[in-house]
Amino acid sequence: MRLTSLGHAAVLLETGSERILFDPWLTQRLDRFWEHHPPLPGDLVRQVLDDGVDYVVLSHHHFDHHHFPSLRQLADGADVDFDDSPRQSSAVTCVYPAGPVPPRLTASGLGHQAIAWTLRRLGFEHLHPVTPGDTLTLGAATLRTFPSAVPFPEMSVLVQTDDAAVMLCGDALLHEQTVAAFRRDDAPRLDAVLVPAHSVSPPGVLTERRPLADPDAVRARARANFDRYVEAIPAAVTVPSSFGWRVSGDGARDYSWCNRTMFPFTPVQALRRLDELGRDGLLWGPGQVLEVADGKAALTDGPVAPAAYDFDQLYAGVTLDPAAPVPPFDAAADRHGRQSRTCESLLRELLDHLVATDYWYRALDDGAGRHVISLYEDDGTETAFLLDPVADRVTRLGEGPARAHLAGGEGWTETAASTLEALLDADLLFGSSFGLWASDGVLLSAVFHHPSFYTRHVDRALREANTP
Structure with missing residues (x-):
């Protein structure tokens, strides 16, 4: 052998x-x-x-x-x-x-x-x-x-x-x-x-x-x-x-x-x-x-x-070093693509894609699942929103990172609006998105681990391969 x-x-x-x-x-x-x-x-x-x-x-x-x-x-x-x-x-x-x-x-x-x-x-x-x-x-x-x-x-x-x-x-x-x-x-x-x-x-x-x-x-x-x-x-x-x-x-x-x-x-x-x-x-x-x-x-x-x-x-070069610094997440630098849509429209689509995921079912079962997400926009502003998958509602909370708007019990995610748009448009495969958001929850993972997004990437790769 x-x-x-x-x-x-x-x-x-x-x-x-x-x-x-x-x-x-x-x-x-x-x-x-x-x-x-x-x-x-x-x-x-x-x-x-x-x-x-x-x-x-x-x-x-x-x-x-x-x-x-x-x-x-x-x-x-x-x-x-x-x-x-x-x-x-x-x-x-x-x-x-x-x-x-x-x-x-x-x-x-x-x-x-x-x-x-x-x-x-x-x-x-x-x-x-x-x-x-x-x-x-x-x-x-x-x-x-x-x-x-x-x-x-x-x-x-x-x-x-x-x-x-x-x-x-x-x-x-x-x-x-x-x-x-x-x-x-x-x-x-x-x-x-x-x-x-x-x-x-x-x-x-x-x-x-x-x-x-x-x-x-x-x-x-x-x-x-x-x-x-x-x-x-x-x-x-x-x-x-x-x-x-x-x-x-x-x-x-x-x-x-x-x-x-x-x-x-x-x-x-x-x-x-x-x-x-x-x-x-x-x-x-x-x-x-x-x-x-x-x-x-x-x-x-x-x-x-x-x-x-x-x-x-x-x-x-890949050996654990406890003294190695871990830089804070910076959505102004840890980002991908360009923003062409409003934060509200991106988050509405995100909630739509959350339906029928494990995260969505768990939220329905226990009435929880509320999540604070902040989006850093191309113009330099950062705004936090409350996502409620049970009520199917997006609520604007105000400027600043997500962690500054937690009331208690919510999960949080911070990312760039351009990154979210790229993920929703299948311009960025989930596996490529590591380092492009910080979160203590799996809301984005629930959406972008879904096979429907994966299959879009396979189809896109095949179309590109067949295009002269």
């Missing part, structure tokens, strides 16, 4: 007869906020995927794993040769998790219901949804799936062939079913396991611009998450994974501070932890190849040499 890293959680797995691509994010930039780190070598995607793929496996619906611009590349051959064929999607089978979790339109990542729609819209014809826990056969490979301890469909995948067994855990949170499966007497013996080392970002740093309150506790929690995985899933080699990105912004605003305040547990720290636990581990980066066979797993020659990356240096 041969595995090639394409950065972050993207992996091409070759069995000798099948080419299986996991969680493809194949562009250097994810959006205006995130980019691959280490960077993708310039011609890597074409070089690795030039012979095509037989299967695409998506662990879950988050944008860095279910990245529709990358899926469009695979479907259309826009940036990948695929033996000079202009369209290969009809020959590719897509495997992804579905059910039995009920729909959650506001689940992070734009809604898991959109996976099947996206794949069909991009031209993929062979779809194979699975319930995490199912086992399926892909040619000579057996894929055994395991659920994640999250409120939406997500899975880890164990790939077994005659000569190797490798488990790719993606972002999954360790589930008790997985723990139980590896405690059985007939538990599979793993040659390699890719364990998430991304941990959980400290709360409030980005959304509320709060400094770290207890960095030691954050680090301890992240390490404990990793330790549980390592203890539950023994393997000949453990690879800290799903940590291949950093914040860079789009040049308009410096967000480098995020990289010193959001990542409490890097792959380098995870590798050291493996050594403390007496487990063999290794790190790899984009273009590096892991050969797995007969109970052994090791880096070998590939597009990028085994010793090409200085991981200590690479991850030093």
Whole structure:
């Protein structure tokens, strides 16, 4: 079995007869906020995927794993040769998790219901949804799936062939079913396991611009998450994974501070932890190849040499630093686009889109949900408004930021009117909007995580691709 890293959680797995691509994010930039780190070598995607793929496996619906611009590349051959064929999607089978979790339109990542729609819209014809826990056969490979301890469909995948067994855990949170499966007497013996080392970002740093309150506790929690995985899933080699990105912004605003305040547990720290636990581990980066066979797993020659990356240096820039300052949110600078509509019209449309979201239903149930939002306008004024989703009412409160107008019990959000307009007009994908508002609530997330906004972006990308 041969595995090639394409950065972050993207992996091409070759069995000798099948080419299986996991969680493809194949562009250097994810959006205006995130980019691959280490960077993708310039011609890597074409070089690795030039012979095509037989299967695409998506662990879950988050944008860095279910990245529709990358899926469009695979479907259309826009940036990948695929033996000079202009369209290969009809020959590719897509495997992804579905059910039995009920729909959650506001689940992070734009809604898991959109996976099947996206794949069909991009031209993929062979779809194979699975319930995490199912086992399926892909040619000579057996894929055994395991659920994640999250409120939406997500899975880890164990790939077994005659000569190797490798488990790719993606972002999954360790589930008790997985723990139980590896405690059985007939538990599979793993040659390699890719364990998430991304941990959980400290709360409030980005959304509320709060400094770290207890960095030691954050680090301890992240390490404990990793330790549980390592203890539950023994393997000949453990690879800290799903940590291949950093914040860079789009040049308009410096967000480098995020990289010193959001990542409490890097792959380098995870590798050291493996050594403390007496487990063999290794790190790899984009273009590096892991050969797995007969109970052994090791880096070998590939597009990028085994010793090409200085991981200590690479991850030093994304290591938690409690002394790093967290700048306050500034809607005058943290903004996107230009304003052409009044604040009242933007907020009226926002309330209309809030209908039928989880947030709206919860507000109806408990009679709460009132939210103070302030919009910074292009002329330099900032005005606060009270949104009442139960009464379907927008009330002007006065000038100043939202937090200056709280009466008690309301949530608050501060953003620029131009940013809100760009989101409503589908000029800005939700995943790109990180850093463009501050809030202690999920009102905007409830609206812009809705699949209806996501599908507009997919359609827009397809229209732009088809325009001469």
